[in-house]
Amino acid sequence: MADETHDATFREEQDHLSAIYAQLCDLRDTLTEEIETSHKGAADDLREMSEEIRPDFGGTDETMETLAAIETLNSVIDTYNQYHDFTVEKLQRVLLLLRQPYFAKVTLEMRPGRPPRDVYIGAAGMTDEHKRPLIVDWRSPVAETYYNQEMGPTSYQVDGRTRTVNLLLRRQFDITRDTLNSYFDTTVAIEDSLLLGALKKHHSEKLAAITATIQREQNAVIRHEDVPVLLVSGIAGSGKTSVLLQRVAYLFYQERKTLSADQIFLFTPNDVFRHYIDTVLPSMGEKNPRIFTWRGFLASLGLSERGDGRDGDPEELAHLEEGVRTMTLEPDDLREVRCGERVMLKASSVAGAVAKFSQIPVGPRLTALVKDELHDRLDRKLAALSKSEEVWEEMLGLDVEEQVEVFGQTISPADDDECAAYALTYLRHLFSGAHDEIERGNWLRIDRIGMRVLGKSALTAAEWVYLKLLVMGGGEKSARYVMVDEVQDYTVTQLMVLARYFPRAHFMLLGDEHQAIREGTATFDQVRQIFSATHGEVETCELLTSYRSSPEITELFTSLLPLDERARLTSVQRAGTPPRVVEVVDGDAGHYVAELARIAEKAAGEEGLTAIVAADAARANWLSKQLGESVQLVDRNSLMPASGVVLMDLRLAKGLEFDHVVVPDAQAQVYPDTPLARRRLYTAISRAMHEVTIVSQGELTPLLAR
Numbered sequence: 001m002a003d004e005t006h007d008a009t010f011r012e013e014q015d016h017l018s019a020i021y022a023q024l025c026d027l028r029d030t031l032t033e034e035i036e037t038s039h040k041g042a043a044d045d046l047r048e049m050s051e052e053i054r055p056d057f058g059g060t061d062e063t064m065e066t067l068a069a070i071e072t073l074n075s076v077i078d079t080y081n082q083y084h085d086f087t088v089e090k091l092q093r094v095l096l097l098l099r100q101p102y103f104a105k106v107t108l109e110m111r112p113g114r115p116p117r118d119v120y121i122g123a124a125g126m127t128d129e130h131k132r133p134l135i136v137d138w139r140s141p142v143a144e145t146y147y148n149q150e151m152g153p154t155s156y157q158v159d160g161r162t163r164t165v166n167l168l169l170r171r172q173f174d175i176t177r178d179t180l181n182s183y184f185d186t187t188v189a190i191e192d193s194l195l196l197g198a199l200k201k202h203h204s205e206k207l208a209a210i211t212a213t214i215q216r217e218q219n220a221v222i223r224h225e226d227v228p229v230l231l232v233s234g235i236a237g238s239g240k241t242s243v244l245l246q247r248v249a250y251l252f253y254q255e256r257k258t259l260s261a262d263q264i265f266l267f268t269p270n271d272v273f274r275h276y277i278d279t280v281l282p283s284m285g286e287k288n289p290r291i292f293t294w295r296g297f298l299a300s301l302g303l304s305e306r307g308d309g310r311d312g313d314p315e316e317l318a319h320l321e322e323g324v325r326t327m328t329l330e331p332d333d334l335r336e337v338r339c340g341e342r343v344m345l346k347a348s349s350v351a352g353a354v355a356k357f358s359q360i361p362v363g364p365r366l367t368a369l370v371k372d373e374l375h376d377r378l379d380r381k382l383a384a385l386s387k388s389e390e391v392w393e394e395m396l397g398l399d400v401e402e403q404v405e406v407f408g409q410t411i412s413p414a415d416d417d418e419c420a421a422y423a424l425t426y427l428r429h430l431f432s433g434a435h436d437e438i439e440r441g442n443w444l445r446i447d448r449i450g451m452r453v454l455g456k457s458a459l460t461a462a463e464w465v466y467l468k469l470l471v472m473g474g475g476e477k478s479a480r481y482v483m484v485d486e487v488q489d490y491t492v493t494q495l496m497v498l499a500r501y502f503p504r505a506h507f508m509l510l511g512d513e514h515q516a517i518r519e520g521t522a523t524f525d526q527v528r529q530i531f532s533a534t535h536g537e538v539e540t541c542e543l544l545t546s547y548r549s550s551p552e553i554t555e556l557f558t559s560l561l562p563l564d565e566r567a568r569l570t571s572v573q574r575a576g577t578p579p580r581v582v583e584v585v586d587g588d589a590g591h592y593v594a595e596l597a598r599i600a601e602k603a604a605g606e607e608g609l610t611a612i613v614a615a616d617a618a619r620a621n622w623l624s625k626q627l628g629e630s631v632q633l634v635d636r637n638s639l640m641p642a643s644g645v646v647l648m649d650l651r652l653a654k655g656l657e658f659d660h661v662v663v664p665d666a667q668a669q670v671y672p673d674t675p676l677a678r679r680r681l682y683t684a685i686s687r688a689m690h691e692v693t694i695v696s697q698g699e700l701t702p703l704l705a706r
Contacts, residue, residue: 013173014180020101020134021178024094024126031091038084093124096285100175102135103212106146107169116168121146123211124285138211139253146170147219149186172212206279206640210242221541222246228535231487231527232510235569236557236686237548240510241655244483245280247508251481252286263480264289265502267297269489271636272648273655289483294494298461309462311520314492316454317466323453324362324470329354333449335442337374339434344378350443353377364473367441374438382431386424395426441472462493466500475501486654487511492522492530499534507531514561515683517650519676544568546686548657550576553692557685560678560703579685579692581666583700592697593626599662599693600630600645608659609640612647613684615670620649623664650680653687661688664695671701678703 102122109116125137136143144156145167155164174181214222221232221243234240248266252259266289268274274291281288292300295308303309334354337345353373360366385391403410406429413419437443450459450467459467469475482502484490488511490498499507509531513524522530528538546554546569554571556579561569582599584592596612603610612631614620624633624647632641634648640656663684671677681703685692694704 010180010183013171013183017101017173017175017180018178020120021098023128023134024098024101027126028091028094028098031087031094035084035087035091038087093126093285096124097122097126097135098177100177103173103175104146105169105171105173106142106167107171108142108145109166109168112166119143119145123209137253138214139250144219144223147214147216147223149216207241207245207277209280209283210239210246211284214246215239215545215547217541217543217545218243218246221543222250224539224541226251226506227537227539229507229509229531229538231524231531231538231540232508232543233524233540234510234512234543235546236512236515236682237546237554237571237657238543239547240512240543241277241485242280243543244485244508244510245277248289248481248483249281249284249286259480261287261289263478265476265479265482265505266291267482267484267498268293269486269654270652272634272638272640272652273485275639276656289481294490298465301461301465303461303464306459306461306464309460309497310491310494312460312462312491312493314496316463317493317496320450320453320463320467320470324467327362327449327453328358329362329444329449330452333445333452335445337378337434337437337443339431339437342431344381344431344434345374345443349377350374362471364471367444367472371438371441374443375435378431378434378438382427383424385427386420388423391423391427392419395423398426441468441474444468444471446471462497465497469500475503477504479505481506481508483508483510485510486515487522487527488513488516488524489518489521489654491520492526495522495527495530499530503534507535514679515654515686517654517676517680517683544570546571547573548689549573549686550690552576552578553685553688553690556692556704557682560682560685577691579694581694581696581700581704583696584698586698589697592695593623596623596662596664596695597627597630599695600627603660603662604630604645606660607643608690609643610645610660610662611653611656611658611687612645612662612664613653613687614647614649615665615680615684617649617651619665619670620647623647650684654683656687657689658687659689660691660693661685662693662695664697666694666696666701666704667698668701669698671703673702677701 100123102120104121106119106121107116108119119133119142120135121138121143122135123138124135125133125140126135127133138146141156141158141163145154145165148154148156148167149170151167151170153164154167155162157163170186172184172186174183210218218239221230224230224247232240232243234243244266248264251264252261268277268291270293274293278288278291294310295304298304298306298308331347331351334347334350336343336347337350350370353370354366356373357366357369360369398406400410406426407422411422413422446464446468447459449471450463451457453467454463479502482498482505484498484507487495487509509527511524531538549557549571550573551571552575554569554573558566558569582595584595600610600612612623612627614623620633624631627647631645631647632638634640634646634652636652640646661684663681665671666681671681681701685694694700
C-alpha cells in the first residue's frame with residue numbers, strides 16, 4: 001500500500017477519482033432532470049392527444065377511426081416508455097457507480113510503441129458525453145486482463161478473436177464514494193490485498209458480490225465459453241455460489257440484447273439459502289433469475305401434493321421410457337375436452353383422433369398430430385354452432401363494450417353469412433379455454449398410463465413429470481440457462497427430470513462431492529452420464545482454493561478427505577484461531593447442555609454470527625428446547641441475522657457461512673467412521689470462517705481423533 005501522506009501517486013489517483021465522481025454526479029443530475037422533464041412533457045402530450053380522441057362506435061367507419069386514434073396514442077405511449085426505460089436504466093448504473101466508481105485499474109500497452117492506456121474497471125460501464133469510456137464494466141473483454149493476474153504479455157477475447165497486450169500495471173482500490181482509502185499494486189492471487197482485506201470481514205446476513213476480488217480460477221469459470229453443460233467441482237469455501245451468480249451477471253452482459261431474467265432458472269438447496277443470495281445480482285444492477293427449490297419447482301407444476309419424489313427409483317423412469325416405446329393408448333387413457341363445465345369434445349371423439357394415427361408410436365410426434373386433429377375437430381364443432389340462431393341471439397345481445405372486446409368494434413351483420421362469421425369469432429373467444437386444454441394435453445390421463453406401465457397404484461411427482469415429458473415432449477423450452485447449486489444433493493431421479501424438462505437449456509452444475517450429506521444422491525460420474533445422454537459432452541472446471549476459512553479450519557475439514565486430494569487444496573486466509581475441541585467426558589446430558597449454553601453465551605457477546613449446526617432437525621429441535629431463548633432456531637422460512645447465535649440443522653446450513661461454527665454431538669454415535677458421517681462433518685466444519693468449536697457428549701468421534 002502507498003504512503004497516503006506523501007505519495008504523489010495517491011494524490012494523483014484521488015484527483016482522478018474526484019473528477020470521475022463529479023462527472024457521475026453531473027450525469028445523475030442530468031438524467032434525473034431528463035426523466036422529470038420527459039415525464040411532464042409526455043403527460044402533457046398524452047393529455048392533449050387523449051382529449052382529441054372522441055370515442056364514437058356508432059358505425060363501422062366511426063369505430064375504425066376511433067380505434068385508429070387509440071392505436072396511435074398507444075404507439076406514442078410505447079415510444080415514451082422505451083425512452084424512459086433506457087434513461088432509467090442508465091441512471092441506475094450511475095447510482096450504482098456513485099457508491100464505488102471503480103475498484104481497479106490496468107495500464108495496457110495495446111501495441112508496441114504506442115502510449116499506454118489506463119483502463120478503470122467498475123461494477124458497471126459508463127461513457128462521457130463524447131462516448132469515451134470513463135469506466136469499463138468488469139464483464140467487458142478488456143477487463144479480463146485484470147482478472148488474468150499476469151503481468152507483462154497477456155490477452156483477452158473480443159468477438160472470438162484473441163488480442164494480446166502488455167500489462168504494465170495492475171492496481172486495486174479501496175474506495176468509498178469519492179474517497180480513496182487506499183490502493184494496492186498487485187501481481188498474483190496470493191498477494192491480492194483487496195481479497196485479503198475482504199476476507200477479514202465478518203459474516204453478513206446477505207451474500208455479497210465478489211466482483212472486485214474474483215480470482216483467476218474463479219474467473220475461468222465465470223467467463224467460460226458457453227457450453228451445453230458445465231460441471232463445477234469446488235471445495236468448501238471456494239466461492240461456488242458467488243461464481244454462479246457472477247456467471248449469471250456475465251451472461252446478462254454478453255447477451256444483453258437477447259437474454260432476459262425469466263429465461264434463467266436457478267435451483268437453490270432451500271429457502272434460507274434463497275433469501276441469503278437474493279440481493280447479489282440486484283447489487284450489480286441485474287435482475288434476479290427465476291429462483292426455485294426442488295419443492296418450489298414441483299409446486300409450480302401443481303404437484304406439491306404428491307411429495308417431493310427425490311428418493312424415487314431411477315429404474316422406474318427407465319421402465320417408463322421402455323414402456324412408452326412399446327405401448328399403445330387405450331380408451332381409458334383418454335378423457336373428454338372441457339371448457340369449464342361444458343364438454344366440447346367427448347372422450348369417444350378424442351379416441352377417434354388417436355385412432356387416426358394408430359401407426360405412429362406413442363410420443364411427442366403422435367401427441368402433436370392428435371392435438372392438431374383435436375383443434376380441427378373443435379373448430380368444426382364451433383363452425384357448426386355458429387349457425388345456431390340461439391348463438392346469434394346471445395351474440396347480438398352483447399353491449400357495446402363487450403362487442404369491442406370480442407370483435408374490436410361494434411357489429412351490425414347485414415345477412416346470415418355475416419352473422420355466422422361473427423358468431424364463429426364469438427364462439428372462439430368464448431371457448432378459447434378448450435383449445436388451451438387440448439394444447440396442455442389434459443385429454444390424456446397421465447396417471448392411468450403410468451400406473452399401467454409400472455404396475456403400481458400411484459405415481460410420484462418425478463414419475464408423473466417424466467412420463468408426461470415422454471408422451472408429450474414439452475417442458476420449459478423458453479429456458480436458456482439452468483443453474484443448479486449444491487448439485488451433489490440431488491438424486492439421479494431429480495437430475496433425470498431436470499435434464500429432460502429443460503431440453504434446450506444450457507446447464508451449469510456446481511457442487512462438492514464431499515458435501516453430499518444424504519444417502520442415495522448422485523455421484524459426479526452419474527451426473528456426467530445423465531447430462532451426456534441428454535445434452536452432449538459435459539465440461540468440468542475445478543475450484544481448489546478456500547477463500548472462506550482460516551488455514552487452521554481448512555486443515556481440519558480437509559483432514560477428512562483422502563490424502564491425495566488434500567495436497568491439491570489451499571487456503572489464502574491469514575492464520576487464525578486454532579479449532580477448539582470440548583469433550584464432556586462423563587456424557588451427562590446436563591453437563592453437556594451446560595457446556596453448550598456457556599459457549600453460546602460467550603459467542604453472543606462477540607462480534608459476528610455464530611451458528612450451532614446440529615446433525616439433523618430432530619437434534620436441532622431438542623437443543624433448542626434445552627438452550628431456550630439464548631439461541632434463535634432457524635427453520636426454512638427464516639431470514640439470517642447479521643449477528644448473535646443461531647441454531648440450525650445441517651441441511652439448512654448448506655451453502656451458508658458463519659464467523660463461528662459450533663458442531664455439537666461430535667461423538668461417535670452421531671458421527672461414526674462412515675463415508676456419509678465423514679461428509680456431514682466436513683460440511684458442518686467448513687461453514688466456519690474464523691472459529692470452530694467441536695463439542696462431544698462423551699468420547700469424540702474417531703473421525704477427528706489424532
